[in-house]
Every structure is written in C-alpha cells, then in structure tokens.
Amino acid sequence: MVDIRENIAKVLENIEAAAVRSGRNAEDITLICVSKTRSAEEIATAISCGQYVFGENKVQEIQDKVEKVQHIAEMDPNSHNIKWHMIGHLQRNKVKYIIDKVDLVHSVDSFRLAEELDLRAGQHGRKIEVLLQINAGGEAQKNGVLSSEAEELLQSIEKGTENIIVSGLMSVVPIADDPEDVRGYFREVKRLFDDIKGRYSKEGSRIDFKHLSMGMTHDYEIAIEEGATMVRVGTGIFGPRNYNVS
Numbered sequence: 001m002v003d004i005r006e007n008i009a010k011v012l013e014n015i016e017a018a019a020v021r022s023g024r025n026a027e028d029i030t031l032i033c034v035s036k037t038r039s040a041e042e043i044a045t046a047i048s049c050g051q052y053v054f055g056e057n058k059v060q061e062i063q064d065k066v067e068k069v070q071h072i073a074e075m076d077p078n079s080h081n082i083k084w085h086m087i088g089h090l091q092r093n094k095v096k097y098i099i100d101k102v103d104l105v106h107s108v109d110s111f112r113l114a115e116e117l118d119l120r121a122g123q124h125g126r127k128i129e130v131l132l133q134i135n136a137g138g139e140a141q142k143n144g145v146l147s148s149e150a151e152e153l154l155q156s157i158e159k160g161t162e163n164i165i166v167s168g169l170m171s172v173v174p175i176a177d178d179p180e181d182v183r184g185y186f187r188e189v190k191r192l193f194d195d196i197k198g199r200y201s202k203e204g205s206r207i208d209f210k211h212l213s214m215g216m217t218h219d220y221e222i223a224i225e226e227g228a229t230m231v232r233v234g235t236g237i238f239g240p241r242n243y244n245v246s
Contacts, residue, residue: 002239004042008033008049011220011236018224029224032085032213034234036061037241040068046237047073052081055106055232057088059097066101087170087213087232089143092116100124106170106213109133109144111156118161127206129167131213134192136185137174144171147192154200158207168211168229169193179219186214186226193227 011031019026032055033046043054043065054069056062062084073079083103090098090107099120108114108130121128132153135144145153150169157164169192173185190212197209215223217236224231235241 004045004237005049007237007239008046008051011233014221015224015231018221022225022227024224028229030211030230032087032230032232033237034087034216034232035065035238036088036234038238040065040072042238043069044072047076047079047082050078052078053083053085055085055087055234059086059090059094062086062098062101095120099128100126103129104167104211105130107131107133107143108157108166109135109153111153111160114153114157114161114164118163121163127163127165129165131168131170131211132166134169134171134189136171136189139174142172147188150192151196154196154207158200161206164206166207166209168209168213169196170211170213170230172216173214173219175218179222182219183222183226186219186223186228189214190227 015029015031016026019029030053031051032053033051034055035043036057066084070082084101085104085106086098086102087106090105090113092113095116117128117130132150133144134147134150135142138146154166157166169189171189173182176182193209193212200207201209211230212228213230214228215231217233220231220233
C-alpha cells in the first residue's frame with residue numbers, strides 16, 4: 001500500500017536538504033505532483049497534505065480531473081490555490097480543450113504550438129504562461145528544442161504572439177542509473193536559463209524568466225542543486241503508475 005502522506009513528507013524533506021546543500025531556500029522551489037493516471041481521490045489526499053500544484057501529461061486527463069478534484073477538495077480552505085500544469089507533449093489540435101484549465105504549459109517546443117496557444121488564449125481573454133522545452137540530451141525520441149535553438153524560438157514568440165508569457169525553461173534529461181551522470185545536463189540548461197534571462201527577461205513583460213522546471217523522481221535533488229525552481233515528482237509520491245485508471 002502506497003502511503004501518499006509519508007511519501008510527500010519524504011520528498012519535502014529531500015527538497016529541503018537539497019536546497020540547503022546548494023545555499024537556497026526550499027520555499028523558492030515548487031513541488032509539482034505529477035498525477036498522471038491518478039484518481040481524483042489520490043490527488044485529494046495530496047491536497048490534504050498541502051500540495052496544490054499538479055502536472056498532467058495528457059489533455060484528456062486534465063479534462064476529466066479538474067472539476068472532479070475541485071469538487072472533492074472544496075472543503076479545503078485553500079482549494080482555490082489548486083493549479084494544473086500541462087507537462088507532456090501538447091498537440092496543437094488539443095490546445096482548445098485545456099486553454100481555460102491550465103496555469104502553465106511546460107512543453108512549448110515550436111512556434112506553431114505557440115501560435116495556437118496564443119490564438120486560444122486570446123479567444124478566452126487571457127494570457128497563458130509557458131516554458132520552452134529544452135532537449136538537453138539531443139535525444140531523437142524526445143520532444144523539445146536544442147539549446148542552440150531556444151533563442152530563435154523565443155524571438156519568434158516575442159514577435160509573433162500577443163497572449164503568451166514565456167516564464168522560463170523546462171527540460172527532460174536522459175535517464176541514467178546514477179543521477180550524478182545527468183548533473184551536467186541540468187547545469188547546461190541552467191546556464192541557458194541564466195543567459196536568456198540576463199538578455200531578454202524583464203519583470204512585467206511577456207518574457208519574464210522565473211521558472212526552471214527540471215528534475216523528476218529519480219534526479220530531482222540533483223536538479224535542485226543545479227538551480228531548478230520546479231521539480232516534477234510522480235512515482236516518488238503516488239508510487240508506480242496505474243495505467244488501468246480510465
């Protein structure tokens with residue numbers, strides 16, 4: 001039996017320790033509970049532990065869960081703080097189904113996707129925050145732009161959209177048996193983040209770099225040590241994914 005409460009306590013303890021090791025404040029790091037394949041009841045348990053930010057990989061799951069979770073958690077005095085992040089690959093033809101439900105899209109890797117997000121956000125009279133997805137390892141099977149392509153994409157979004165706020169970068173790094181083996185990838189993405197932030201980012205503008213989303217269950221402590229402001233933890237909280245959940 002997975003103890004979600006105990007797991008969350010352990011993850012928060014690890015985040016605190018990693019923050020201390022890197023001379024940072026744990027309060028500056030956002031834990032995103034990756035709720036892919038999880039039931040509304042499991043998510044509600046995480047909410048009861050003070051967790052309000054959830055990441056989903058699939059559009060359909062966001063559609064199915066948002067209202068269910070809000071209803072279950074409505075007795076929580078802080079339920080209005082629940083936020084949903086789209087962390088998986090997003091197809092342009094599905095943007096319309098989540099544009100009014102998500103607070104942050106982590107996975108923008110093309111101008112065409114940015115255009116669709118811009119169009120749909122405008123139709124809903126809102127601005128949408130996004131992160132540029134970086135394929136740090138240059139892996140053909142993974143989405144994201146190469147580090148060398150990030151600036152060109154950023155410039156295209158700045159010039160060609162009106163309703164998108166680019167709030168930083170997200171990266172999924174190669175999987176390694178030893179998390180130390182991926183430290184260099186995190187360091188590279190942090191350097192890119194700092195470079196772009198220094199040259200483009202301005203508070204209150206549509207380029208306002210404040211989020212660096214990197215690190216998952218097996219390597220989030222290393223990611224924090226290298227500068228992550230958001231970590232995406234699923235298995236470490238909810239246990240192995242249950243693909244039988246509809």
